[in-house]
Amino acid sequence: EVQLVESGGxxxxxxxxxxxxxxxxxxxxxxxxxxWVRQAPGKGLEWISYITSSSSTIYYADSVKxxxxxxxxxAKNSLYLxxxxxxxxxxxxxxxARDQVLRVWGKGTTVTVSx
Amino acid sequence: EIVMTQSPATLSVSPGERAxxxxxxxxxxxxxxxxxxQKPGQAPRLLIYGASTRATGIPARFSGSGSGTExxxxxxxxxxxxxxVYYCQQYNNWPLTFGGGTKVEIK
Numbered sequence: 001e002v003q004l005v006e007s008g009g010x011x012x013x014x015x016x017x018x019x020x021x022x023x024x025x026x027x028x029x030x031x032x033x034x035x036w037v038r039q040a041p042g043k044g045l046e047w048i049s050y051i052t053s054s055s056s057t058i059y060y061a062d063s064v065k066x067x068x069x070x071x072x073x074x075a076k077n078s079l080y081l082x083x084x085x086x087x088x089x090x091x092x093x094x095x096x097a098r099d100q101v102l103r104v105w106g107k108g109t110t111v112t113v114s115x
Numbered sequence: 116e117i118v119m120t121q122s123p124a125t126l127s128v129s130p131g132e133r134a135x136x137x138x139x140x141x142x143x144x145x146x147x148x149x150x151x152x153q154k155p156g157q158a159p160r161l162l163i164y165g166a167s168t169r170a171t172g173i174p175a176r177f178s179g180s181g182s183g184t185e186x187x188x189x190x191x192x193x194x195x196x197x198x199x200v201y202y203c204q205q206y207n208n209w210p211l212t213f214g215g216g217t218k219v220e221i222k
Contacts, residue, residue, distance in 0.1 A: 047211040059209045100206045101149050105158040
């Protein structure tokens with residue numbers, strides 16, 4: 001079964017950091033490009049970052065550029081999102097999703113930034 | 116950045132009727148357009164990609180059309196499980212962008 005499982009979310013204060021993980025199974029992770037997409041409470045979907053299978057190409061949304069870093073470990077079938085200098089507006093459910101067409105999604109992990 | 120605009124924001128339809136959802140791009144995205152369904156508390160699910168190709172396991176009552184800047188998702192006969200929120204997304208240019216969503220509610 002094709003599966004993505006996010007972890008690492010939690011409650012942090014503004015300015016703090018958090019690292020999200022996404023564990024992949026059931027498909028050839030090393031051949032797949034990956035994304036992070038988030039959804040603030042009661043709001044729509046916002047794409048935030050993309051990484052190719054070999055990590056050769058990476059893109060970020062302007063809203064997170066310079067603060068978030070996407071990476072992957074193909075040997076561990078894992079995708080990561082390092083989030084620094086977190087703000088209240090980063091509060092959201094964070095999903096990892098496979099491919100440029102977001103064919104497969106995880107169930108998400110919740111990040112809350114609040115003092 | 117390509118802005119995706121969905122209309123209407125809310126669509127009231129009776130079960131068994133047809134629903135037509137619209138999505139407009141601020142510039143051409145060719146056929147690089149996807150539709151997603153999201154139920155409360157769940158992750159989005161891919162319905163349509165390439166503007167008109169159903170994803171694996173998606174019922175035939177869902178169909179997509181359009182190219183360039185104007186796109187449509189049609190649900191031919193609404194079932195109870197179809198009353199939820201739908202998003203369009205372009206993947207022709209970076210950044211990937213989503214429409215604001217259309218909520219399909221029971222009339």
